[in-house]
Amino acid sequence: MNIYREGVASIQRSMESLERLSKLQISQAYSGHGPLIGNPQAVIDAARKRFEKWLGKPEKVSWHACKRIFSFTLIIKDGLAKEEIDNYLLNCGWFQDFARYSFQLQPVEFIQVLVNEMIRSGAASWHNDNLVATAPYQSPDKIMDV
Numbered sequence: 001m002n003i004y005r006e007g008v009a010s011i012q013r014s015m016e017s018l019e020r021l022s023k024l025q026i027s028q029a030y031s032g033h034g035p036l037i038g039n040p041q042a043v044i045d046a047a048r049k050r051f052e053k054w055l056g057k058p059e060k061v062s063w064h065a066c067k068r069i070f071s072f073t074l075i076i077k078d079g080l081a082k083e084e085i086d087n088y089l090l091n092c093g094w095f096q097d098f099a100r101y102s103f104q105l106q107p108v109e110f111i112q113v114l115v116n117e118m119i120r121s122g123a124a125s126w127h128n129d130n131l132v133a134t135a136p137y138q139s140p141d142k143i144m145d146v
Contacts, residue, residue, distance in 0.1 A: 011061065015051050018044050062102035066114055067123045069094055071133045074124055079132035086111055 022044050029037040037043050054061040073088070074080060080088060089095045089111050099110035115131065118124035124131050 011051050011054055015048060018048050018051070022048075059102060062098055063117065066095075066098050066102075067118060067121060070114065070118060071123050071135060074131060074133035075135065075137045079127065079130035082126075082129040082131065085115065085131060089114070 022041065026040040029040040029043070031037060050064075054064075070089075086108075090107055095110070095114075096107050099105050099107040103110055103113070105113065115124075118131070119126070122134055125134055126132075
């Protein structure tokens with residue numbers, strides 16, 4: 001969710017969707033990524049709690065969004081070399097928006113802040129001089145070889 005592009009109402013719309021889903025008798029669910037969800041109600045409840053926190057503290061949604069978007073980039077690209085990170089991030093609209101509007105920083109100042117938070121939170125780690133996502137994944141190149 002990028003509340004600066006979609007508006008804060010996107011959180012409320014997401015909560016409304018969760019409310020509708022919670023009324024269904026769902027025993028299993030499949031997300032767009034990740035494993036089978038064996039207890040959908042627990043996942044729905046956890047998401048509701050996260051969205052409620054976000055409504056009270058919008059900076060949390062900004063951190064969540066930045067880390068998630070950048071993690072997906074690291075997955076898709078199978079990591080980024082240290083010397084590629086600045087150029088990559090500075091050319092992303094989402095990064096520009098979050099740096100300026102959520103964190104009141106110039107984008108160039110936000111690069112190291114985001115990288116540090118990715119490392120601190122465990123969303124990414126350094127392998128040699130490549131920043132890679134820590135979430136389990138199979139790189140796109142390896143999938144194409146199968």
